Amino acid sequence: MTRSRQLRLGAFMRPVSLHTGAWRYPGSYPDANFNFAHIKSFAQKLEAAKFDAFFMADHLAVLNMPVEALKRSHTVTSFEPFTLLSALAAVTERIGLAATASTTFDEPYHVARRFASLDHISNGRAAWNIVTTSNPDAALNFGLDEHVEHGERYKRAREFYDVVTGLWDSFADDAFIRHRESGIYLDPEKMHILNHKGEELSVRGPLNIARPVQGWPVIVQAGQSDPGRQLAAETAEVVFCSPRDLDGGKALYADIKGRMQAIGRNPDHLKMLPAAFVVIGDSIEEARTKRLSLDSLVHYDSAIASLSIALGHDASAFDPDAPLPKDIPETNASKTGRAQVIKLAQEENLTVRQLAQRYGGYSGLAFVGTPKSIADEMERWLDEEGSDGFNVVFPYLPQGLDDVTTRLVPELQRRGIFRNEYEGTTLREHLGLPRPKNRFFSD
Amino acid sequence: MTRSRQLRLGAFMRPVSLHTGAWRYPGSYPDANFNFAHIKSFAQKLEAAKFDAFFMADHLAVLNMPVEALKRSHTVTSFEPFTLLSALAAVTERIGLAATASTTFDEPYHVARRFASLDHISNGRAAWNIVTTSNPDAALNFGLDEHVEHGERYKRAREFYDVVTGLWDSFADDAFIRHRESGIYLDPEKMHILNHKGEELSVRGPLNIARPVQGWPVIVQAGQSDPGRQLAAETAEVVFCSPRDLDGGKALYADIKGRMQAIGRNPDHLKMLPAAFVVIGDSIEEARTKRLSLDSLVHYDSAIASLSIALGHDASAFDPDAPLPKDIPETNASKTGRAQVIKLAQEENLTVRQLAQRYGGYSGLAFVGTPKSIADEMERWLDEEGSDGFNVVFPYLPQGLDDVTTRLVPELQRRGIFRNEYEGTTLREHLGLPRPKNRFFSD
Ligand SMILES: Cc1cc2nc3c(=O)[nH]c(=O)nc-3n(C[C@H](O)[C@H](O)[C@H](O)COP(=O)(O)O)c2cc1C
Ligand SMILES: Cc1cc2nc3c(=O)[nH]c(=O)nc-3n(C[C@H](O)[C@H](O)[C@H](O)COP(=O)(O)O)c2cc1C
Numbered sequence: 001m002t003r004s005r006q007l008r009l010g011a012f013m014r015p016v017s018l019h020t021g022a023w024r025y026p027g028s029y030p031d032a033n034f035n036f037a038h039i040k041s042f043a044q045k046l047e048a049a050k051f052d053a054f055f056m057a058d059h060l061a062v063l064n065m066p067v068e069a070l071k072r073s074h075t076v077t078s079f080e081p082f083t084l085l086s087a088l089a090a091v092t093e094r095i096g097l098a099a100t101a102s103t104t105f106d107e108p109y110h111v112a113r114r115f116a117s118l119d120h121i122s123n124g125r126a127a128w129n130i131v132t133t134s135n136p137d138a139a140l141n142f143g144l145d146e147h148v149e150h151g152e153r154y155k156r157a158r159e160f161y162d163v164v165t166g167l168w169d170s171f172a173d174d175a176f177i178r179h180r181e182s183g184i185y186l187d188p189e190k191m192h193i194l195n196h197k198g199e200e201l202s203v204r205g206p207l208n209i210a211r212p213v214q215g216w217p218v219i220v221q222a223g224q225s226d227p228g229r230q231l232a233a234e235t236a237e238v239v240f241c242s243p244r245d246l247d248g249g250k251a252l253y254a255d256i257k258g259r260m261q262a263i264g265r266n267p268d269h270l271k272m273l274p275a276a277f278v279v280i281g282d283s284i285e286e287a288r289t290k291r292l293s294l295d296s297l298v299h300y301d302s303a304i305a306s307l308s309i310a311l312g313h314d315a316s317a318f319d320p321d322a323p324l325p326k327d328i329p330e331t332n333a334s335k336t337g338r339a340q341v342i343k344l345a346q347e348e349n350l351t352v353r354q355l356a357q358r359y360g361g362y363s364g365l366a367f368v369g370t371p372k373s374i375a376d377e378m379e380r381w382l383d384e385e386g387s388d389g390f391n392v393v394f395p396y397l398p399q400g401l402d403d404v405t406t407r408l409v410p411e412l413q414r415r416g417i418f419r420n421e422y423e424g425t426t427l428r429e430h431l432g433l434p435r436p437k438n439r440f441f442s443d
Numbered sequence: 444m445t446r447s448r449q450l451r452l453g454a455f456m457r458p459v460s461l462h463t464g465a466w467r468y469p470g471s472y473p474d475a476n477f478n479f480a481h482i483k484s485f486a487q488k489l490e491a492a493k494f495d496a497f498f499m500a501d502h503l504a505v506l507n508m509p510v511e512a513l514k515r516s517h518t519v520t521s522f523e524p525f526t527l528l529s530a531l532a533a534v535t536e537r538i539g540l541a542a543t544a545s546t547t548f549d550e551p552y553h554v555a556r557r558f559a560s561l562d563h564i565s566n567g568r569a570a571w572n573i574v575t576t577s578n579p580d581a582a583l584n585f586g587l588d589e590h591v592e593h594g595e596r597y598k599r600a601r602e603f604y605d606v607v608t609g610l611w612d613s614f615a616d617d618a619f620i621r622h623r624e625s626g627i628y629l630d631p632e633k634m635h636i637l638n639h640k641g642e643e644l645s646v647r648g649p650l651n652i653a654r655p656v657q658g659w660p661v662i663v664q665a666g667q668s669d670p671g672r673q674l675a676a677e678t679a680e681v682v683f684c685s686p687r688d689l690d691g692g693k694a695l696y697a698d699i700k701g702r703m704q705a706i707g708r709n710p711d712h713l714k715m716l717p718a719a720f721v722v723i724g725d726s727i728e729e730a731r732t733k734r735l736s737l738d739s740l741v742h743y744d745s746a747i748a749s750l751s752i753a754l755g756h757d758a759s760a761f762d763p764d765a766p767l768p769k770d771i772p773e774t775n776a777s778k779t780g781r782a783q784v785i786k787l788a789q790e791e792n793l794t795v796r797q798l799a800q801r802y803g804g805y806s807g808l809a810f811v812g813t814p815k816s817i818a819d820e821m822e823r824w825l826d827e828e829g830s831d832g833f834n835v836v837f838p839y840l841p842q843g844l845d846d847v848t849t850r851l852v853p854e855l856q857r858r859g860i861f862r863n864e865y866e867g868t869t870l871r872e873h874l875g876l877p878r879p880k881n882r883f884f885s886d
Contacts, residue, residue, distance in 0.1 A: 072626050090530040
């Protein structure tokens with residue numbers, strides 16, 4: 001039986017995994033960052049499991065890290081999202097394709113065009129993850145000496161969104177007549193010249209591509225700060241977020257959907273999808289062991305730095321194989337972080353080394369258990385309005401992905417909270433989002 | 444028997460054709476600008492015929508034209524090149540993929556990344572057509588009030604090339620060790636931080652993607668001015684050009700290869716590929732008739748403007764169905780243009796209408812005849828060093844492309860001047876170009 005509230009599932013991908021030890025996991029493809037064939041097989045499996053979307057995170061610099069961490073990191077290099085997702089568009093038919101594009105370091109004409117083009121090539125499956133790029137190293141790759149200030153970034157992002165969506169509306173859906181006999185290809189009355197001149201941007205238009213199949217590609221937002229949330233409430237149709245637990249999820253859900261109501265937007269027109277790290281075993285115990293074994297592949301030297309940051313205290317003098325010392329001083333820098341570490345150490349009975357490897361590997365929201373126990377948790381998030389679904393992070397590939405598609409998804413389908421078949425052909429249709437009206441032309 | 448000098452063939456594509464009347468031609472796909480399936484079939488047919496490369500021209504604005512021309516133009520909208528070529532990379536295996544990217548309106552970090560990514564996805568088939576963007580309307584889409592001055596554009600282009608190639612060399616080919624046991628993913632000694640600070644650009648690096656499969660994607664140049672030619676001589680490995688006839692081709696060939704020798708580059712390391720419009724018939728007469736019939740689909744109102752420009756004289760008062768008047772005054776604006784129009788009118792015995800439609804359709808170098816007569820002409824260009832091959836422009840699609848791949852190519856193969864099978868897997872291998880050394884690391 002199908003329930004009225006349905007889970008939406010995205011795959012939050014880095015080719016090898018977000019987990020820094022994953023490339024060393026047995027059966028993994030350490031070269032997936034260079035190997036299109038692997039990623040193609042991931043996308044095709046996700047589509048066979050009826051996932052809503054394949055999402056490609058992106059950064060505009062080699063992430064800044066000490067050389068000890070750098071040399072162990074598979075994150076240094078990977079495909080650029082537009083080229084990768086366009087290639088995937090050609091070898092898939094239904095799954096949505098979400099690319100990250102920065103409003104701080106790109107031009108609205110380019111961004112509008114590329115997403116429109118991806119939407120045409122994929123027949124309506126593109127989504128734009130709007131980011132303002134928090135990594136300060138990116139600025140140095142784009143002619144600046146220092147990063148653009150946070151408020152300024154969000155100001156440009158808001159205007160950038162207006163320009164991009166305005167450019168997508170350059171042509172009415174019925175602008176192209178293509179009448180062979182008369183020789184009329186298009187109706188110039190149905191072409192709009194934007195002539196945008198704002199505080200941050202000046203763009204004439206029109207865009208040199210027809211209106212996207214979806215009207216506009218789906219708008220995704222991943223910022224967590226106050227301006228980030230406000231931008232989401234005003235513009236986003238999907239929010240990628242990273243609450244630590246159900247309470248955090250509920251608070252964020254209520255906050256963003258409340259902001260939408262305050263400005264007159266229908267809260268159903270935005271789907272909250274927290275990132276969730278999913279590790280599946282035959283028993284909860286086995287799943288935990290898998291996770292510990294994955295974490296153990298994170299090198300201690302790079303891991304300990306992450307633990308120190310979380311604790312707000314240098315942890316490098318602690319005995320790695322002993323439990324966390326009891327007397328770690330509180331600091332202003334990290335009250336919540338310290339409390340979380342202590343709670344985790346107790347709950348899972350972890351040594352300093354294991355804690356460090358957890359923080360150095362992946363420390364966000366995780367569901368670790370059997371298909372049944374994880375489906376229970378996901379169902380609870382859905383019922384209690386902690387989220388509208390999840391952006392699944394696979395611990396290791398391909399096995400972690402296969403576990404989700406062949407073991408968890410069938411359990412969710414059995415419960416009637418996840419589709420057995422795609423409802424339509426476009427990403428908007430999968431997500432139950434309306435097609436935006438053209439702001440310059442009525443249908 | 445294979446001859447030592449071999450033709451290289453590129454396909455110079457716009458989805459519907461460069462010819463402005465082509466979308467009305469019987470059997471054409473007027474919606475090819477929106478229809479990936481059509482373009483995919485074109486690329487696959489070209490690959491089956493062993494073409495070196497599929498080249499996608501690109502512009503960063505709707506081309507500025509009077510509304511009478513605009514409404515009849517299929518060129519207004521089309522796919523963005525990176526998204527399109529990446530999608531094609533996933534459904535082809537050997538054919539090269541050349542995308543246009545502007546040095547005036549893009550950032551070197553983005554350009555370097557996208558080409559590197561396309562090169563990885565396609566296993567070494569990417570090429571970068573460096574353009575400085577001559578269309579002044581593009582500037583208005585990128586925050587400027589007027590176009591960047593010509594010399595300034597080429598100055599930036601030269602530095603842009605240095606930065607992009609420097610970024611491609613960020614990692615040695617053997618930088619990625621991926622040793623599971625020790626946990627070492629890469630050798631930081633084999634990563635180079637560019638730290639470029641030049642007059643036009645400042646880019647730190649490293650690029651966040653491994654060195655392209657080809658070392659560098661193949662560098663293509665299409666500028667015709669003196670700085671354009673000089674840039675080609677210094678940097679290009681393929682030149683797209685548009686000489687009007689064999690004499691023009693020979694002059695350009697000698698000029699560019701001479702400039703290369705002057706700076707110590709091996710002239711074999713650059714292939715001159717003029718654009719050539721190819722119309723094939725069972726007889727020369729039939730081919731000419733096909734071309735006239737295609738030209739007749741160009742609307743007179745838009746065609747007459749093109750003829751007036753070529754003549755340097757307003758042609759709108761002439762009788763459309765009479766021969767060209769004898770007494771057209773010479774102007775300073777267009778001495779060569781006027782002489783060419785008069786020569787063409789006599790040679791092909793054309794009316795004013797037919798002349799106008801020729802100029803409004805496609806007026807560059809054309810080979811119109813039988814497979815044998817065209818192969819004769821191409822062979823002559825090759826033998827007399829007018830070119831190293833051609834960038835074929837199809838008059839109409841799909842028929843014009845099928846004529847080339849099924850009738851002309853076999854004739855060229857029979858003569859031993861075009862391959863029967865790809866020699867290698869990368870575009871560099873097809874073109875016989877060396878793999879560039881990494882400027883920061885020796886092999
Ligand atoms: C699930 C998720 C995915 C994200 N993906 C990206 C990404 O691909 N690229 C990026 O630059 N930032 C990404 N971010 C970071 C956010 O865009 C944002 O920069 C960061 O959360 C800081 O938010 P703030 O600037 O609003 O404080 C992601 C965040 C989350 C929660
Ligand atoms: C075969 C050929 C293909 C070209 N393709 C493009 C293109 O895709 N995009 C573009 O902006 N210019 C293109 N151009 C134009 C040149 O890049 C250049 O802007 C123009 O020839 C003016 O040259 P100049 O600025 O050196 O005088 C092309 C030219 C030729 C001959």
